[in-house]
Amino acid sequence: MKYSSIKDNLRTIKLSSWLGWAMESNWADPFLFAIYSVIRPIASSLILVFMYMVVTGGKTKTELFAYIYIGNAFFMYVYNVLFGISWVIHEDREHYQTIKYIYIAPIRMYYYLFGRGTAKMIITTFAVIIAIAFGMVILKIPVDLGKVNYPLLLVSMLVGLFIITCLGVLLAGVMILTAHHSWYLTEGIAGIFFLACGAIYPIDILPIWLQYLSKILPLTYWLELLRRAVLGKSLSVTLSYYSNFQLMLIMLVTTAFLAMFSHYIYRTFDHIARRYGRIDQLTNY
Amino acid sequence: MLSDFAVETLDLCRSFKLKKAKKENNDGLVTALDNVSLTIRKGELFGLLGPNGAGKTTLIKILSTLLLPTSGKALVDGIDVVRHPEKVRKRINMVTGGETSGYGILTVRETLWMFSQFYGIPTRIVRERIDHMLKLLDMEKFARTKIGKLSSGMRQKMNIIRGFICDPEILFLDEPTLGLDVQISRDVRKYIKRWVKENTKKTVLLTTHYMAEADELCDRLAIIDQGKVLICDSPSNLKKSLKRDAVFHIEVGLLTDGLDRFKAVSGVKSFAYEHRHHLGRTLLKFILEDDSVISNVTGTLSQNGSKIITLSKVEPTLEDVFVSLVGKGLEQ
Ligand SMILES: Nc1ncnc2c1ncn2[C@@H]1O[C@H](COP(=O)(O)OP(=O)(O)OP(=O)(O)O)[C@@H](O)[C@H]1O
Numbered sequence A: 001m002k003y004s005s006i007k008d009n010l011r012t013i014k015l016s017s018w019l020g021w022a023m024e025s026n027w028a029d030p031f032l033f034a035i036y037s038v039i040r041p042i043a044s045s046l047i048l049v050f051m052y053m054v055v056t057g058g059k060t061k062t063e064l065f066a067y068i069y070i071g072n073a074f075f076m077y078v079y080n081v082l083f084g085i086s087w088v089i090h091e092d093r094e095h096y097q098t099i100k101y102i103y104i105a106p107i108r109m110y111y112y113l114f115g116r117g118t119a120k121m122i123i124t125t126f127a128v129i130i131a132i133a134f135g136m137v138i139l140k141i142p143v144d145l146g147k148v149n150y151p152l153l154l155v156s157m158l159v160g161l162f163i164i165t166c167l168g169v170l171l172a173g174v175m176i177l178t179a180h181h182s183w184y185l186t187e188g189i190a191g192i193f194f195l196a197c198g199a200i201y202p203i204d205i206l207p208i209w210l211q212y213l214s215k216i217l218p219l220t221y222w223l224e225l226l227r228r229a230v231l232g233k234s235l236s237v238t239l240s241y242y243s244n245f246q247l248m249l250i251m252l253v254t255t256a257f258l259a260m261f262s263h264y265i266y267r268t269f270d271h272i273a274r275r276y277g278r279i280d281q282l283t284n285y
Numbered sequence B: 001m002l003s004d005f006a007v008e009t010l011d012l013c014r015s016f017k018l019k020k021a022k023k024e025n026n027d028g029l030v031t032a033l034d035n036v037s038l039t040i041r042k043g044e045l046f047g048l049l050g051p052n053g054a055g056k057t058t059l060i061k062i063l064s065t066l067l068l069p070t071s072g073k074a075l076v077d078g079i080d081v082v083r084h085p086e087k088v089r090k091r092i093n094m095v096t097g098g099e100t101s102g103y104g105i106l107t108v109r110e111t112l113w114m115f116s117q118f119y120g121i122p123t124r125i126v127r128e129r130i131d132h133m134l135k136l137l138d139m140e141k142f143a144r145t146k147i148g149k150l151s152s153g154m155r156q157k158m159n160i161i162r163g164f165i166c167d168p169e170i171l172f173l174d175e176p177t178l179g180l181d182v183q184i185s186r187d188v189r190k191y192i193k194r195w196v197k198e199n200t201k202k203t204v205l206l207t208t209h210y211m212a213e214a215d216e217l218c219d220r221l222a223i224i225d226q227g228k229v230l231i232c233d234s235p236s237n238l239k240k241s242l243k244r245d246a247v248f249h250i251e252v253g254l255l256t257d258g259l260d261r262f263k264a265v266s267g268v269k270s271f272a273y274e275h276r277h278h279l280g281r282t283l284l285k286f287i288l289e290d291d292s293v294i295s296n297v298t299g300t301l302s303q304n305g306s307k308i309i310t311l312s313k314v315e316p317t318l319e320d321v322f323v324s325l326v327g328k329g330l331e332q
């Protein structure tokens, strides 16, 4: 598939971001929307805090706690955006019944999906900031704003959003083919990443075979770099042998493979969906 | 311009696998299109007429790149829909009637603007076009209404405008007036006709259940049944083809049983009926080999004790053509 120019693709992103934003912010009451955006990330962090305290008997001022807390906060991107992008396929097909009109338009679906995801990314960014601020103030997570490695944080975030978009496209390919919104699939994939990418435990404690998976997933390096940028250090022994620069390189290489893989899967599944007539198939559920 | 033909299909076939539960005696396949070969010229308003399940929507989906054929070829503006869907998409648009599609939170104007932008049409041109079309279809006062608040008829009208807004070379309309009231249908038909007339190279392929609509709108039409194209010609030529036959309409009191026996009366080429419950009558439509056969028909009727209320010989309509080919009426 080749649609003429960068200009066209940027236009698609602009349009679908606009649409995504119109839908996200469609709250009858902006006040409720704000509350929801604040309460939700804090609530989800508190669940984790609570579990940790039960397990450890109330210690929240340890290095491991900071490791988990920050990893969990950034992992919200993975969960929200993955879920958001795959949900776009479902709602455009079932609720709005627009998917066929978008599908037959001369645009690339990736850019459309990415655009629809941007509103989610912006909202999630607020949520992550709120969750980290809450952690710093209430739980005394040791983040020293003066010592944060901002360039590393920024570059890692940009690459990370690209990684998450690639994963979203991959999942969208599956969604377009299955004609059902597979909750279990989205939850399952997010769950695997949560475990395998070191969101809450350093990957060292995983069984060796699972560590192989960890090492080919760019999200592992992404979370590691974010922790190094925000906390100044991380806890993984395996990854501690690499410098920031080396980790960044590895992340870029694995990301490139992921991008190719998700492109391939999307194209293949899209073709199969066209063969089976699944693009606009309603399941009415 | 890549081809003189807007649409060409060659031995196009499409079958669907049935879900296990529905498999009966056959091999579990439904043939939706069976060796369809059609050519539609640029500038034509072409109709596809056929009963439920004839394969009309399937053909439109293949041509609009939503569905792949099982075998055969389909070209849109000379481009293969299987191999180059992205090139086809720049030239087409599609509207399906009878559905409520659209993002309820956007206004009519926003929706139309957004869809036009997917095609890269400059906003200045789009603005004029939207105003113009809303006016023609008498929807100006809804421009700022959120589409979630529109009636289903208005929503469908907006959807039809969405089809035209990108000014496609070829527009596919799948039962555009389905479920619309008489007045709105009339406006829509007028608009479609006008668009093709004003843009001599633009093509519309339209499917319909309504005979009158096909007759009024289409330059040429194909009658399709069970995936096969039975005939393809202009409405007037199609009607002429029946000129030599005798078409009779007979009204009797409501008659619901044993209608099939009329098919067996000697000299009856084809037969259809229509119940008019509000009048308590049934209209029997016969196509006979010649006038003299009518006595066989009236004989059968009186044997049955049915009283003839009216009997007339009529000019063949498109519906009679349909009945003579398909062997039953559209609503049957
Ligand atoms: N996705 C599908 N899976 C299985 N069978 C299908 C599918 N789509 C269509 N069919 C079958 O193919 C045949 C043709 O269907 P199609 O929708 O093209 O008919 P149509 O002429 O548009 O009918 P209608 O007037 O009811 O819209 C029907 O028998 C239908 O059941």
Ligand SMILES: [Mg+2]
Binding pocket: B056, B057, B058, B174
């Ligand atoms: Mg149909």
